[in-house]
Amino acid sequence: MTTSPDRARHSPRIPEAVHRRRWAILGVLMLSLLIVVLDNSILNVAVKTISTPAPTGLGATQSELEWAINAYTLVFAGLLFTAGLLGDRLGRKKVLLGGLTVFGVGSALAAFSGSPGELVAFRGVMGLGAAFVMPATLAVLMNVFEREEQPKAIGIWAGGVGLAIAIGPITGGVLLEHFWWGSVFLVNVPIVLLALVLMLWLVPDSRDPRPGRLDPVGAVLSVVGLVLLVHGVIKGGELADFTDATVLSTIGAGLAVLVAFVVHEKRSDHPSLDVTYFRNKAFSAAIAAVALVFFALMGVTFFAVFYTQSVRGYSPLETGLLLLPLAAAQMLFAPRARLLVDRFGNRATTTAGMLLLAAMLAAFATLDADTPLWILEAVFFLMGTGMAHVMTPVSVVVMQALPREKAGSASALSNTFRQVGGALGIAVLGSVLSTAYRTDIEGSLGALPAGLRHTAGESVEATLGVAAKLGPRGRDLVGPAHDAFLHAMHITALWGAGVAVIGAIVVALFLPGKRQVPGKGAQEAELGAAE
Numbered sequence: 001m002t003t004s005p006d007r008a009r010h011s012p013r014i015p016e017a018v019h020r021r022r023w024a025i026l027g028v029l030m031l032s033l034l035i036v037v038l039d040n041s042i043l044n045v046a047v048k049t050i051s052t053p054a055p056t057g058l059g060a061t062q063s064e065l066e067w068a069i070n071a072y073t074l075v076f077a078g079l080l081f082t083a084g085l086l087g088d089r090l091g092r093k094k095v096l097l098g099g100l101t102v103f104g105v106g107s108a109l110a111a112f113s114g115s116p117g118e119l120v121a122f123r124g125v126m127g128l129g130a131a132f133v134m135p136a137t138l139a140v141l142m143n144v145f146e147r148e149e150q151p152k153a154i155g156i157w158a159g160g161v162g163l164a165i166a167i168g169p170i171t172g173g174v175l176l177e178h179f180w181w182g183s184v185f186l187v188n189v190p191i192v193l194l195a196l197v198l199m200l201w202l203v204p205d206s207r208d209p210r211p212g213r214l215d216p217v218g219a220v221l222s223v224v225g226l227v228l229l230v231h232g233v234i235k236g237g238e239l240a241d242f243t244d245a246t247v248l249s250t251i252g253a254g255l256a257v258l259v260a261f262v263v264h265e266k267r268s269d270h271p272s273l274d275v276t277y278f279r280n281k282a283f284s285a286a287i288a289a290v291a292l293v294f295f296a297l298m299g300v301t302f303f304a305v306f307y308t309q310s311v312r313g314y315s316p317l318e319t320g321l322l323l324l325p326l327a328a329a330q331m332l333f334a335p336r337a338r339l340l341v342d343r344f345g346n347r348a349t350t351t352a353g354m355l356l357l358a359a360m361l362a363a364f365a366t367l368d369a370d371t372p373l374w375i376l377e378a379v380f381f382l383m384g385t386g387m388a389h390v391m392t393p394v395s396v397v398v399m400q401a402l403p404r405e406k407a408g409s410a411s412a413l414s415n416t417f418r419q420v421g422g423a424l425g426i427a428v429l430g431s432v433l434s435t436a437y438r439t440d441i442e443g444s445l446g447a448l449p450a451g452l453r454h455t456a457g458e459s460v461e462a463t464l465g466v467a468a469k470l471g472p473r474g475r476d477l478v479g480p481a482h483d484a485f486l487h488a489m490h491i492t493a494l495w496g497a498g499v500a501v502i503g504a505i506v507v508a509l510f511l512p513g514k515r516q517v518p519g520k521g522a523q524e525a526e527l528g529a530a531e
Contacts, residue, residue, distance in 0.1 A: 013248035074127070261345055290395075360382045363379045
Protein backbone atom coordinates (compact mmCIF):
# COMPACT_ATOMS: atom_id res chain seq x y z
CA MET A 1 0.00 0.00 0.00
CA THR A 2 1.44 3.35 -1.06
CA THR A 3 1.13 6.22 1.39
CA SER A 4 0.16 9.53 -0.19
CA PRO A 5 2.84 12.25 -0.06
CA ASP A 6 0.31 14.57 1.64
CA ARG A 7 -0.29 12.06 4.45
CA ALA A 8 3.38 11.32 4.86
CA ARG A 9 4.20 15.01 5.14
CA HIS A 10 1.54 15.68 7.80
CA SER A 11 1.82 12.75 10.22
CA PRO A 12 3.79 9.60 9.42
CA ARG A 13 3.20 8.37 13.00
CA ILE A 14 -0.33 6.98 12.30
CA PRO A 15 -0.09 3.53 10.61
CA GLU A 16 -1.83 3.24 7.24
CA ALA A 17 -4.04 0.31 8.40
CA VAL A 18 -5.31 2.40 11.34
CA HIS A 19 -5.79 5.47 9.15
CA ARG A 20 -7.98 3.47 6.71
CA ARG A 21 -10.42 2.33 9.41
CA ARG A 22 -10.38 5.54 11.46
CA TRP A 23 -14.09 6.29 10.89
CA ALA A 24 -15.12 2.77 11.97
CA ILE A 25 -12.96 3.22 15.09
CA LEU A 26 -14.69 6.55 15.77
CA GLY A 27 -18.04 4.71 15.56
CA VAL A 28 -16.94 2.21 18.24
CA LEU A 29 -15.61 5.01 20.45
CA MET A 30 -18.93 6.83 20.12
CA LEU A 31 -20.81 3.66 21.13
CA SER A 32 -18.69 3.49 24.30
CA LEU A 33 -19.30 7.18 24.94
CA LEU A 34 -23.00 6.73 24.21
CA ILE A 35 -23.41 4.28 27.12
CA VAL A 36 -21.74 6.61 29.64
CA VAL A 37 -23.70 9.74 28.60
CA LEU A 38 -26.91 7.78 27.90
CA ASP A 39 -26.99 6.61 31.50
CA ASN A 40 -27.29 10.10 33.01
CA SER A 41 -29.78 11.30 30.38
CA ILE A 42 -31.96 8.19 30.94
CA LEU A 43 -31.82 8.80 34.68
CA ASN A 44 -33.07 12.39 34.18
CA VAL A 45 -36.57 11.19 33.19
CA ALA A 46 -36.57 8.43 35.82
CA VAL A 47 -35.97 10.66 38.89
CA LYS A 48 -39.68 11.27 39.46
CA THR A 49 -40.44 7.51 39.24
CA ILE A 50 -37.57 6.65 41.64
CA SER A 51 -38.89 9.29 44.07
CA THR A 52 -42.32 7.58 44.08
CA PRO A 53 -42.86 5.26 47.11
CA ALA A 54 -42.47 1.47 46.66
CA PRO A 55 -43.46 -0.66 44.84
CA THR A 56 -43.41 1.82 41.89
CA GLY A 57 -40.11 3.46 42.94
CA LEU A 58 -37.77 3.62 45.93
CA GLY A 59 -39.36 6.60 47.70
CA ALA A 60 -36.12 8.59 47.35
CA THR A 61 -36.10 12.17 48.71
CA GLN A 62 -34.78 15.07 46.60
CA SER A 63 -31.43 14.96 48.42
CA GLU A 64 -31.19 11.17 47.81
CA LEU A 65 -31.95 11.76 44.12
CA GLU A 66 -29.20 14.39 43.98
CA TRP A 67 -26.85 11.82 45.52
CA ALA A 68 -27.93 9.10 43.06
CA ILE A 69 -26.78 11.43 40.27
CA ASN A 70 -23.76 12.85 42.09
CA ALA A 71 -22.35 9.56 43.48
CA TYR A 72 -21.72 8.60 39.85
CA THR A 73 -20.48 12.04 38.88
CA LEU A 74 -18.07 12.57 41.80
CA VAL A 75 -16.39 9.15 41.56
CA PHE A 76 -16.20 9.72 37.79
CA ALA A 77 -14.67 13.20 38.17
CA GLY A 78 -12.31 12.29 41.02
CA LEU A 79 -10.78 9.32 39.18
CA LEU A 80 -10.54 10.77 35.66
CA PHE A 81 -6.97 12.07 36.21
CA THR A 82 -5.81 8.67 37.45
CA ALA A 83 -7.77 6.86 34.72
CA GLY A 84 -6.20 9.07 32.03
CA LEU A 85 -2.72 8.30 33.39
CA LEU A 86 -3.44 4.57 33.60
CA GLY A 87 -4.62 4.66 29.99
CA ASP A 88 -1.42 6.47 28.95
CA ARG A 89 0.66 3.90 30.89
CA LEU A 90 -1.12 0.55 30.35
CA GLY A 91 -2.72 1.22 26.97
CA ARG A 92 -6.00 2.99 26.20
CA LYS A 93 -7.67 -0.11 24.72
CA LYS A 94 -7.08 -2.22 27.86
CA VAL A 95 -8.39 0.57 30.08
CA LEU A 96 -11.46 1.02 27.85
CA LEU A 97 -12.27 -2.71 28.03
CA GLY A 98 -11.83 -2.78 31.81
CA GLY A 99 -13.89 0.37 32.34
CA LEU A 100 -16.78 -0.89 30.19
CA THR A 101 -16.84 -4.19 32.10
CA VAL A 102 -17.01 -2.45 35.52
CA PHE A 103 -19.69 -0.08 34.18
CA GLY A 104 -21.78 -3.03 32.95
CA VAL A 105 -21.54 -4.84 36.32
CA GLY A 106 -22.45 -1.64 38.21
CA SER A 107 -25.47 -1.13 35.91
CA ALA A 108 -26.77 -4.65 36.62
CA LEU A 109 -26.38 -4.14 40.38
CA ALA A 110 -28.05 -0.68 40.30
CA ALA A 111 -31.05 -2.14 38.46
CA PHE A 112 -31.86 -4.39 41.43
CA SER A 113 -31.18 -1.90 44.26
CA GLY A 114 -33.47 -2.42 47.24
CA SER A 115 -33.11 1.07 48.76
CA PRO A 116 -31.94 4.60 47.84
CA GLY A 117 -28.68 3.90 49.76
CA GLU A 118 -27.92 0.82 47.62
CA LEU A 119 -28.70 2.77 44.45
CA VAL A 120 -26.26 5.52 45.49
CA ALA A 121 -23.51 2.90 46.18
CA PHE A 122 -23.97 1.06 42.86
CA ARG A 123 -24.08 4.35 40.98
CA GLY A 124 -20.63 4.96 42.47
CA VAL A 125 -19.46 1.65 40.93
CA MET A 126 -20.85 2.78 37.57
CA GLY A 127 -18.93 6.06 37.96
CA LEU A 128 -15.73 4.06 38.59
CA GLY A 129 -16.17 2.24 35.26
CA ALA A 130 -17.18 5.41 33.38
CA ALA A 131 -14.03 7.20 34.61
CA PHE A 132 -11.91 4.76 32.62
CA VAL A 133 -14.11 4.93 29.49
CA MET A 134 -14.55 8.67 28.86
CA PRO A 135 -10.94 9.96 28.68
CA ALA A 136 -9.78 6.86 26.78
CA THR A 137 -12.30 7.42 23.95
CA LEU A 138 -11.01 10.93 23.23
CA ALA A 139 -7.36 9.87 23.70
CA VAL A 140 -7.76 7.04 21.12
CA LEU A 141 -9.47 9.51 18.76
CA MET A 142 -6.48 11.87 18.97
CA ASN A 143 -4.17 8.97 18.09
CA VAL A 144 -6.04 7.70 15.01
CA PHE A 145 -6.81 11.04 13.31
CA GLU A 146 -4.43 13.51 11.69
CA ARG A 147 -4.25 16.93 13.35
CA GLU A 148 -6.12 18.60 10.47
CA GLU A 149 -8.97 16.04 10.76
CA GLN A 150 -9.20 16.26 14.56
CA PRO A 151 -11.65 19.22 14.71
CA LYS A 152 -14.04 17.34 12.38
CA ALA A 153 -13.69 14.10 14.37
CA ILE A 154 -14.18 15.91 17.70
CA GLY A 155 -17.26 17.64 16.22
CA ILE A 156 -18.76 14.24 15.32
CA TRP A 157 -17.73 12.90 18.76
CA ALA A 158 -19.51 15.87 20.40
CA GLY A 159 -22.54 15.18 18.17
CA GLY A 160 -22.51 11.66 19.67
CA VAL A 161 -23.05 13.25 23.08
CA GLY A 162 -26.07 15.01 21.59
CA LEU A 163 -27.33 11.69 20.20
CA ALA A 164 -27.06 10.11 23.67
CA ILE A 165 -28.89 13.06 25.22
CA ALA A 166 -31.64 12.53 22.59
CA ILE A 167 -31.92 8.76 22.89
CA GLY A 168 -31.63 8.67 26.70
CA PRO A 169 -34.85 10.37 27.82
CA ILE A 170 -36.94 8.67 25.09
CA THR A 171 -35.44 5.25 25.88
CA GLY A 172 -36.01 5.88 29.58
CA GLY A 173 -39.62 6.91 28.92
CA VAL A 174 -40.34 3.78 26.83
CA LEU A 175 -38.75 1.51 29.47
CA LEU A 176 -40.68 3.13 32.34
CA GLU A 177 -43.97 2.73 30.46
CA HIS A 178 -43.42 -1.04 30.08
CA PHE A 179 -41.03 -2.13 32.84
CA TRP A 180 -39.93 -1.27 36.39
CA TRP A 181 -37.59 1.62 37.21
CA GLY A 182 -34.49 -0.65 37.31
CA SER A 183 -34.79 -1.26 33.55
CA VAL A 184 -33.21 2.18 32.94
CA PHE A 185 -29.94 0.71 34.29
CA LEU A 186 -30.28 -2.86 33.01
CA VAL A 187 -30.53 -1.59 29.41
CA ASN A 188 -26.80 -0.69 29.61
CA VAL A 189 -25.71 -4.34 29.84
CA PRO A 190 -26.38 -5.49 26.21
CA ILE A 191 -24.89 -2.24 24.85
CA VAL A 192 -21.75 -2.83 26.93
CA LEU A 193 -21.44 -6.38 25.55
CA LEU A 194 -21.74 -5.13 21.93
CA ALA A 195 -19.17 -2.36 22.54
CA LEU A 196 -16.69 -4.87 24.07
CA VAL A 197 -16.90 -7.17 21.02
CA LEU A 198 -16.45 -4.32 18.50
CA MET A 199 -13.59 -2.82 20.49
CA LEU A 200 -11.65 -6.10 20.64
CA TRP A 201 -12.03 -6.37 16.86
CA LEU A 202 -11.41 -2.81 15.62
CA VAL A 203 -9.71 -0.47 18.08
CA PRO A 204 -5.88 -0.28 18.12
CA ASP A 205 -4.03 0.11 21.41
CA SER A 206 -1.96 3.22 22.08
CA ARG A 207 0.00 4.55 25.04
CA ASP A 208 2.24 7.41 26.08
CA PRO A 209 5.89 6.43 25.48
CA ARG A 210 6.77 8.49 28.58
CA PRO A 211 3.80 8.00 30.93
CA GLY A 212 3.59 9.90 34.18
CA ARG A 213 3.76 8.19 37.58
CA LEU A 214 0.48 7.56 39.38
CA ASP A 215 -0.63 9.99 42.09
CA PRO A 216 -2.86 8.07 44.56
CA VAL A 217 -2.66 10.85 47.20
CA GLY A 218 -3.96 13.41 44.69
CA ALA A 219 -6.78 11.08 43.57
CA VAL A 220 -7.93 10.50 47.18
CA LEU A 221 -7.74 14.21 48.11
CA SER A 222 -9.76 15.26 45.03
CA VAL A 223 -12.55 12.72 45.64
CA VAL A 224 -12.76 13.41 49.41
CA GLY A 225 -12.74 17.20 48.90
CA LEU A 226 -15.45 17.13 46.22
CA VAL A 227 -17.67 14.70 48.17
CA LEU A 228 -17.47 16.85 51.33
CA LEU A 229 -18.17 20.07 49.40
CA VAL A 230 -21.16 18.62 47.51
CA HIS A 231 -22.48 16.91 50.67
CA GLY A 232 -22.45 20.25 52.51
CA VAL A 233 -24.23 22.06 49.67
CA ILE A 234 -26.92 19.36 49.33
CA LYS A 235 -27.41 19.25 53.13
CA GLY A 236 -27.85 23.04 53.18
CA GLY A 237 -30.61 22.77 50.57
CA GLU A 238 -32.26 19.89 52.44
CA LEU A 239 -32.37 21.96 55.67
CA ALA A 240 -33.10 25.23 53.80
CA ASP A 241 -30.39 26.70 56.06
CA PHE A 242 -26.83 27.35 54.89
CA THR A 243 -25.87 28.87 58.26
CA ASP A 244 -26.29 25.50 60.03
CA ALA A 245 -23.04 24.51 61.82
CA THR A 246 -22.94 21.04 60.17
CA VAL A 247 -23.43 22.53 56.71
CA LEU A 248 -20.75 25.20 57.17
CA SER A 249 -18.22 22.78 58.69
CA THR A 250 -18.75 20.21 55.89
CA ILE A 251 -18.39 22.82 53.12
CA GLY A 252 -15.35 24.30 54.92
CA ALA A 253 -13.73 20.86 55.28
CA GLY A 254 -14.34 20.15 51.58
CA LEU A 255 -12.75 23.43 50.52
CA ALA A 256 -9.78 22.83 52.87
CA VAL A 257 -9.17 19.36 51.39
CA LEU A 258 -9.37 20.78 47.83
CA VAL A 259 -6.83 23.49 48.77
CA ALA A 260 -4.58 20.71 50.15
CA PHE A 261 -5.08 18.87 46.82
CA VAL A 262 -3.91 21.91 44.79
CA VAL A 263 -0.88 22.45 47.11
CA HIS A 264 0.03 18.75 46.84
CA GLU A 265 -0.25 18.85 43.01
CA LYS A 266 1.97 21.97 42.78
CA ARG A 267 4.69 20.35 44.92
CA SER A 268 4.51 16.86 43.41
CA ASP A 269 6.98 15.84 40.70
CA HIS A 270 4.29 13.51 39.26
CA PRO A 271 0.95 15.34 39.72
CA SER A 272 -2.28 13.86 38.38
CA LEU A 273 -3.41 17.46 37.71
CA ASP A 274 -0.51 19.34 36.14
CA VAL A 275 -1.28 22.92 37.18
CA THR A 276 1.29 24.26 34.67
CA TYR A 277 -1.28 23.57 31.90
CA PHE A 278 -3.36 26.41 33.32
CA ARG A 279 -0.65 28.98 32.50
CA ASN A 280 -2.14 28.93 28.99
CA LYS A 281 -5.01 31.43 29.29
CA ALA A 282 -6.95 29.98 26.35
CA PHE A 283 -6.70 26.46 27.82
CA SER A 284 -7.88 27.72 31.25
CA ALA A 285 -10.78 29.67 29.73
CA ALA A 286 -11.86 26.64 27.66
CA ILE A 287 -11.82 24.39 30.76
CA ALA A 288 -13.77 27.01 32.75
CA ALA A 289 -16.35 27.26 29.93
CA VAL A 290 -16.88 23.47 30.00
CA ALA A 291 -17.46 23.53 33.78
CA LEU A 292 -19.82 26.52 33.71
CA VAL A 293 -21.93 25.18 30.80
CA PHE A 294 -22.54 21.92 32.64
CA PHE A 295 -23.10 23.67 35.98
CA ALA A 296 -25.98 25.58 34.41
CA LEU A 297 -27.27 22.76 32.18
CA MET A 298 -27.32 19.91 34.74
CA GLY A 299 -28.97 22.06 37.40
CA VAL A 300 -31.69 23.25 35.01
CA THR A 301 -32.32 19.79 33.49
CA PHE A 302 -32.83 18.43 37.01
CA PHE A 303 -35.77 20.75 37.70
CA ALA A 304 -37.09 20.71 34.11
CA VAL A 305 -38.11 17.06 34.55
CA PHE A 306 -40.17 17.89 37.67
CA TYR A 307 -41.71 20.83 35.79
CA THR A 308 -42.87 18.65 32.88
CA GLN A 309 -43.95 15.63 34.97
CA SER A 310 -45.14 17.00 38.35
CA VAL A 311 -46.56 20.38 37.25
CA ARG A 312 -47.55 19.75 33.61
CA GLY A 313 -48.53 16.09 34.17
CA TYR A 314 -46.61 14.53 31.27
CA SER A 315 -45.42 10.90 31.38
CA PRO A 316 -41.69 9.96 31.37
CA LEU A 317 -41.96 9.09 27.65
CA GLU A 318 -43.65 12.40 26.82
CA THR A 319 -40.95 14.18 28.85
CA GLY A 320 -38.29 12.37 26.82
CA LEU A 321 -39.93 13.53 23.60
CA LEU A 322 -40.17 17.11 24.93
CA LEU A 323 -36.38 17.08 25.53
CA LEU A 324 -35.73 15.96 21.93
CA PRO A 325 -35.15 19.48 20.48
CA LEU A 326 -32.32 20.04 23.02
CA ALA A 327 -30.48 16.99 21.71
CA ALA A 328 -31.48 17.48 18.06
CA ALA A 329 -29.90 20.95 18.06
CA GLN A 330 -26.65 19.56 19.49
CA MET A 331 -26.54 16.76 16.90
CA LEU A 332 -27.27 19.24 14.12
CA PHE A 333 -24.84 22.00 15.11
CA ALA A 334 -21.96 20.27 16.98
CA PRO A 335 -20.31 18.88 13.79
CA ARG A 336 -20.86 22.23 12.00
CA ALA A 337 -19.67 24.57 14.76
CA ARG A 338 -16.11 24.40 13.39
CA LEU A 339 -17.33 26.19 10.23
CA LEU A 340 -18.36 29.19 12.33
CA VAL A 341 -15.03 28.99 14.18
CA ASP A 342 -13.19 29.08 10.83
CA ARG A 343 -15.17 32.16 9.82
CA PHE A 344 -15.51 34.15 13.06
CA GLY A 345 -12.94 32.63 15.44
CA ASN A 346 -13.17 30.72 18.72
CA ARG A 347 -13.87 33.76 20.88
CA ALA A 348 -16.86 35.12 18.92
CA THR A 349 -18.44 31.68 18.35
CA THR A 350 -18.12 30.52 21.96
CA THR A 351 -19.20 33.84 23.51
CA ALA A 352 -22.31 33.91 21.30
CA GLY A 353 -23.08 30.30 22.27
CA MET A 354 -22.73 31.12 25.99
CA LEU A 355 -24.95 34.20 25.74
CA LEU A 356 -27.63 32.22 23.86
CA LEU A 357 -27.52 29.54 26.56
CA ALA A 358 -27.83 32.21 29.29
CA ALA A 359 -30.83 33.77 27.53
CA MET A 360 -32.60 30.41 27.29
CA LEU A 361 -31.94 29.60 30.95
CA ALA A 362 -33.42 32.99 31.85
CA ALA A 363 -36.42 32.13 29.64
CA PHE A 364 -37.30 29.34 32.11
CA ALA A 365 -38.17 32.12 34.56
CA THR A 366 -41.12 33.04 32.28
CA LEU A 367 -42.67 29.54 32.13
CA ASP A 368 -45.81 28.72 34.10
CA ALA A 369 -48.29 25.83 34.37
CA ASP A 370 -49.99 26.54 31.02
CA THR A 371 -47.21 28.00 28.85
CA PRO A 372 -47.75 26.81 25.21
CA LEU A 373 -45.59 23.79 24.44
CA TRP A 374 -44.04 25.37 21.35
CA ILE A 375 -42.36 27.98 23.59
CA LEU A 376 -40.83 25.26 25.79
CA GLU A 377 -39.65 23.38 22.68
CA ALA A 378 -38.11 26.55 21.19
CA VAL A 379 -36.26 27.18 24.48
CA PHE A 380 -34.87 23.61 24.49
CA PHE A 381 -33.80 23.84 20.81
CA LEU A 382 -31.98 27.15 21.31
CA MET A 383 -30.34 25.80 24.50
CA GLY A 384 -28.94 22.90 22.45
CA THR A 385 -27.80 25.31 19.72
CA GLY A 386 -25.93 27.43 22.28
CA MET A 387 -24.29 24.37 23.85
CA ALA A 388 -23.12 23.01 20.48
CA HIS A 389 -21.37 26.30 19.70
CA VAL A 390 -19.57 26.20 23.03
CA MET A 391 -18.61 22.54 23.49
CA THR A 392 -17.10 21.81 20.06
CA PRO A 393 -14.74 24.86 19.90
CA VAL A 394 -13.59 24.55 23.52
CA SER A 395 -13.01 20.77 23.15
CA VAL A 396 -10.71 21.47 20.19
CA VAL A 397 -8.83 24.19 22.14
CA VAL A 398 -8.34 21.84 25.12
CA MET A 399 -7.24 18.80 23.07
CA GLN A 400 -4.88 20.69 20.72
CA ALA A 401 -3.27 22.78 23.48
CA LEU A 402 -1.27 19.74 24.68
CA PRO A 403 0.98 17.33 22.74
CA ARG A 404 -0.68 14.25 21.18
CA GLU A 405 1.06 11.97 23.72
CA LYS A 406 -0.72 13.80 26.55
CA ALA A 407 -4.16 13.31 24.96
CA GLY A 408 -5.32 11.21 27.92
CA SER A 409 -4.45 13.99 30.38
CA ALA A 410 -6.14 16.69 28.26
CA SER A 411 -9.28 14.58 27.90
CA ALA A 412 -9.31 13.78 31.62
CA LEU A 413 -9.01 17.46 32.52
CA SER A 414 -11.84 18.46 30.18
CA ASN A 415 -14.12 15.70 31.45
CA THR A 416 -13.23 16.23 35.10
CA PHE A 417 -14.25 19.87 34.98
CA ARG A 418 -17.39 18.95 33.01
CA GLN A 419 -18.40 16.42 35.69
CA VAL A 420 -17.44 18.67 38.61
CA GLY A 421 -19.39 21.53 37.02
CA GLY A 422 -22.41 19.25 36.55
CA ALA A 423 -22.22 17.87 40.11
CA LEU A 424 -21.94 21.34 41.64
CA GLY A 425 -24.76 22.54 39.34
CA ILE A 426 -27.09 19.82 40.63
CA ALA A 427 -25.99 20.42 44.24
CA VAL A 428 -26.05 24.24 44.20
CA LEU A 429 -29.05 24.83 41.92
CA GLY A 430 -30.84 21.84 43.48
CA SER A 431 -30.30 23.45 46.89
CA VAL A 432 -31.52 26.84 45.61
CA LEU A 433 -34.63 25.08 44.27
CA SER A 434 -35.14 23.14 47.52
CA THR A 435 -34.65 26.20 49.77
CA ALA A 436 -36.95 28.43 47.68
CA TYR A 437 -39.60 25.70 47.50
CA ARG A 438 -39.60 24.99 51.25
CA THR A 439 -39.75 28.72 52.05
CA ASP A 440 -42.78 29.17 49.76
CA ILE A 441 -44.74 26.02 50.66
CA GLU A 442 -44.34 26.16 54.45
CA GLY A 443 -47.29 28.54 54.86
CA SER A 444 -49.59 25.96 53.22
CA LEU A 445 -48.45 23.05 55.44
CA GLY A 446 -49.48 24.49 58.82
CA ALA A 447 -52.39 22.04 59.32
CA LEU A 448 -50.11 18.97 58.98
CA PRO A 449 -48.38 17.23 61.94
CA ALA A 450 -44.79 18.49 62.52
CA GLY A 451 -43.03 15.34 61.19
CA LEU A 452 -45.22 15.17 58.10
CA ARG A 453 -44.79 18.92 57.56
CA HIS A 454 -40.99 18.57 57.23
CA THR A 455 -41.32 15.63 54.80
CA ALA A 456 -43.95 17.41 52.68
CA GLY A 457 -41.73 20.49 52.38
CA GLU A 458 -38.74 18.65 50.86
CA SER A 459 -39.86 18.83 47.22
CA VAL A 460 -42.92 19.19 45.00
CA GLU A 461 -43.03 15.40 44.65
CA ALA A 462 -42.99 14.96 48.45
CA THR A 463 -45.85 17.47 48.87
CA LEU A 464 -47.92 15.77 46.17
CA GLY A 465 -47.18 12.36 47.75
CA VAL A 466 -48.46 13.56 51.15
CA ALA A 467 -51.51 15.13 49.44
CA ALA A 468 -52.31 11.80 47.73
CA LYS A 469 -52.11 9.93 51.07
CA LEU A 470 -54.48 12.42 52.72
CA GLY A 471 -57.12 11.81 50.04
CA PRO A 472 -59.80 14.56 49.70
CA ARG A 473 -58.19 16.54 52.56
CA GLY A 474 -54.96 16.78 50.59
CA ARG A 475 -56.44 18.36 47.46
CA ASP A 476 -55.90 21.85 48.85
CA LEU A 477 -52.12 21.24 48.80
CA VAL A 478 -51.85 20.56 45.05
CA GLY A 479 -52.33 24.16 43.82
CA PRO A 480 -49.92 25.73 46.37
CA ALA A 481 -47.35 22.97 45.62
CA HIS A 482 -47.39 23.78 41.89
CA ASP A 483 -47.21 27.53 42.56
CA ALA A 484 -44.33 27.15 45.03
CA PHE A 485 -42.42 24.92 42.60
CA LEU A 486 -42.84 27.36 39.71
CA HIS A 487 -41.58 30.25 41.86
CA ALA A 488 -38.58 28.14 43.00
CA MET A 489 -37.90 27.11 39.38
CA HIS A 490 -37.90 30.76 38.26
CA ILE A 491 -35.34 31.71 40.94
CA THR A 492 -33.15 28.68 40.09
CA ALA A 493 -33.28 29.43 36.35
CA LEU A 494 -32.03 32.98 36.92
CA TRP A 495 -29.12 31.60 39.00
CA GLY A 496 -28.28 29.25 36.12
CA ALA A 497 -28.45 32.13 33.62
CA GLY A 498 -26.10 34.17 35.82
CA VAL A 499 -23.56 31.35 35.79
CA ALA A 500 -23.75 31.15 31.97
CA VAL A 501 -23.17 34.94 31.72
CA ILE A 502 -20.01 34.53 33.85
CA GLY A 503 -18.92 31.83 31.37
CA ALA A 504 -19.53 34.22 28.45
CA ILE A 505 -17.36 36.89 30.11
CA VAL A 506 -14.54 34.38 30.73
CA VAL A 507 -14.41 33.14 27.11
CA ALA A 508 -14.80 36.69 25.69
CA LEU A 509 -11.76 37.83 27.68
CA PHE A 510 -9.44 34.84 27.33
CA LEU A 511 -10.20 32.67 24.29
CA PRO A 512 -8.20 33.48 21.13
CA GLY A 513 -9.88 35.61 18.46
CA LYS A 514 -9.74 35.06 14.73
CA ARG A 515 -6.29 35.38 13.22
CA GLN A 516 -5.49 34.21 9.71
CA VAL A 517 -2.06 32.84 8.87
CA PRO A 518 -1.24 32.23 5.17
CA GLY A 519 -1.17 28.54 4.30
CA LYS A 520 -2.84 27.41 7.50
CA GLY A 521 -6.42 26.92 8.62
CA ALA A 522 -7.90 29.53 10.89
CA GLN A 523 -8.31 26.89 13.57
CA GLU A 524 -4.55 26.20 13.77
CA ALA A 525 -3.77 29.91 13.55
CA GLU A 526 -5.89 30.68 16.57
CA LEU A 527 -4.42 27.88 18.62
CA GLY A 528 -0.93 29.01 17.68
CA ALA A 529 -1.82 32.49 18.89
CA ALA A 530 -3.10 31.05 22.19
CA GLU A 531 0.07 29.10 22.80
